[in-house]
Amino acid sequence: MAGEKRNIKVVIDDVKKTYQGRTGEVVALNGVNLEIAENEFVTVVGPSGCGKSTLLNIIAGLLEPTSGRVVCNGVEVKGTGMDRGVVFQQYALFPWLTVKKNVMFPLNMKGIKGQEAEEMAMKYIRMVDLEKFCDHYPKELSGGMKQRVAIARAYAAEPEILLMDEPFGALDAQTRTQLQQDLLDTWEREQKTCFFITHDVDEALILGQRVIIMSARPGRIKDIVDIDIPYPRNQETKMSPRFLELKNYIWGQVYQEYLEVRK
């Protein structure tokens, strides 16, 4: 994409976030600045507690920054919006709705009803390989299956911006690999803007065009690494010399921050 002029989709402008902790103020984020281009795929890594989820929730409009602002599509974020779809670490399904109804829910919210909503929902339920379970309730599914429903639900609403907080973290290796591949296909086909948090450096590298490395608390952007490995990427990419070189570098950076946290 070098040299290509790209529209800016998300602007994170000097964002600071403090929480009132039990023993006083916790500065979760300080001075975070980032621009994400339309159709860009950025992945975010950093030690636990460095503010990754906080940042994602601020972009989603679920949390307000203490100072600074986030602008999506040229409009300052003041709350949630249909332009942004979120997948959390922990599936957040409606227990009283079937798989299909869960996935249809955001479509109904967008005014898409009936057969059209059902067809759109089924397309993504098939993608996560849960067609046989479409009339089941969440309590009848394993944790991994529930997470796949949450992923289908986020994709089905076809948001322009996908915000994903360690969405594959709790899944087994095969499912994770399959969903990484599906996400890359979805991204390439539908040209979404993706902001994807992971604690897995391999995952950050296989997915992202840029990897954002965050520092220990208070969370700041420590480094941004361009991943100059062409798409389509697949499991073999993980064996390439360039991949291993970048992995070494990023791993070293993250490990330094992990040691900071332990001090």
Ligand SMILES: Nc1ncnc2c1ncn2[C@@H]1O[C@H](COP(=O)(O)OP(=O)(O)O)[C@@H](O)[C@H]1O
């Ligand atoms: N609601 C809250 N109240 C107080 N402190 C919080 C709250 N949410 C998060 N924190 C603190 O803010 C920091 C960043 O948290 P978080 O964004 O969840 O980090 P990460 O996702 O990188 O693990 C942590 O130190 C965490 O303990």
Ligand SMILES: [Mg+2]
């Ligand atoms: Mg988190």
